[in-house]
Amino acid sequence: MARDPSSTRKITASDVAERVGVSKWTVSRAFTDGASIAPDVRERVLQAAAEMGYSPNLLARSLSTRSTRLVAVVVDELGNPNQLFLINEATRQLQARGFSSLLLNLSPEYGPAAALRLADQFQVDGIMFMGTSLDEELIELAQKIRRVPLVVVSRNSSLSNIPYVTTDGYAAGAEIADLFLAQGHRRIGHMAGPPSARTELRRLDGFRDRLQACGVPLTCILTSDHYRREQGMQSLLKYLESTPRDQRIEALFCESDILAIGALDALHLSGNPHRIAVVGFDDIEIASAPPYELTTFRQPTAYLVGEAIRRILDADAVDAGSLMAPGTLVLRSSHRRLA
Structure with a gap:
């Protein structure tokens, strides 16, 4: 028929x-x-539209208003649970304001040039950058695309013309150093995430500076190529295997919670649970789970995302500049000195 x-x-x-x-x-x-x-x-x-099943064509409307009501969200470390939390918060707040998000996931196969070309084709109204590496190519492309507002979220930008909204990582690092010192730890290390270009966290700077000011040098810096549990676990296991027991660190500040969770897993696998105090950063959901009881530093994520969106969408906030907000130290048990 x-x-x-x-x-x-x-x-x-x-x-x-x-x-x-x-x-x-x-x-x-x-x-x-x-x-x-x-x-x-x-x-x-509106009543007739509802009865007939009509909804406006937003793409067609954008041709006349010159606004697609679409914001690009650029990420590159989806293995990090905190990145997923950021994306969820960004999409939620954008939708509440009547905007949609275009998720652009950077990778070795899909770099900034391809991502920004797609953003250009969709004529986005702004770009929220949540990745680790804000490289020159991405910045140049973003500035060529109709002068689209670009804001870095949850990291510092080292470029004066790129505003950022983030937690005060320097102050947070200093507070975590004070916590370890108060527990009596003296051999103290740090686990860093992947190196970044043009963005920084300042957590290590504040941590190391406060330790040095108190006469305690940073013993070592462990590294991880990605923000993933496996990376944190392997990084600490390698350290434990190569370092005599009497020379090992007593405490470890990890740049993110997922690395800290990996570090705690490494201690369990090596038969040394709680032998090294561990503190993370972000306060992801699993941090409070009984096997971990991870002491961590919570970021004001909803506030930071809201401020980023405001700088993109609100005319009176476009020139608001950068913002660093205080976070909150969340005490559980993983930071304590072994009795």
């Missing part, structure tokens, strides 16, 4: 206008916040 074309034809603004007895431009105004239209007319248009 032949299909009835009318059953699948998309309802248009003209169809709604014809039923209500208004122009299609009046239908458009009914779906536009702040547009000039009588309340009773708006109500009749």
